[in-house]
Amino acid sequence: MFGKLSRRILFIVVGYIIVFIIPFVFLSTYELDDTWKYTPFVTGMIATFMGGGTIAIITAALLIFQKSLDLEHKQKENVQDKKLDLYEKIVQKISEIIQDDNITKNEHYILKNYNFILNLVAEYEVQDAYEKFLKKLEKNRLERQDSWKFELEEVEDDFYAFIDTMSESLNVPESLNPEKGLLHARKIKEERDQGRKR
Secondary structure, eight states, X not given: OHHHHHHHHHHHHHHHIIIIIHHHHHHXXXXXXXXXXXXXXXXXXXXXXHHHHHHHHHXXXXXXXXHHHHHHHHHHHHHHHHHHHHHHXXXXXXXXXXXXXXXEHHHHHHHHHHHHHXXXXXXXXXXXHHHHHHHHHHTTOOTTOSEEEOOHHHHHHHHHHHHHHHHHHTTOSSOOOHHHHHHHHHHHHHHHHHHHHO
16 A cells, blocks of 8 residues: 555656646746747746646645545454454354353364454454463363363353453443443442532
């Protein structure tokens, strides 16, 4: 993107030199004969073209800059959409897997693969929270074990922390964890009530 933008800016600078500086040099080095009756008209036309060219070049530069900003914004929006889809898919799959308090080797493999996918689009904090969640799931696993049990209560906090981290990376302030939501709402209400008493 920067290469195309720099080429366009170079093109604008060259155009500016051709349209503005060369006629200006021409006017400053070549003096038109004051006795010619069309001298004021010709100098006025040259000044008009120089002013018009300057305005056109400035407008083109602004349009190119705006276009590059729009392109960058669309790319970020596309990444955000992909993140949202991926996060939703991961949360749904994890929810399905941890329902029975048991993880099979195949389910573990699926969860490990999500780690690689997260490396493509997620921030370090999201990857770290996912790693912590996986480690909690693997806590009771013995070597070469095909399936193992875990306590849902042990991994629940890490799962919600992972969801909160994903929400923060999407610029969503709080996850929809009902328990945390109620505690947060209660905390806000208490702070508001304390503010009214003062």
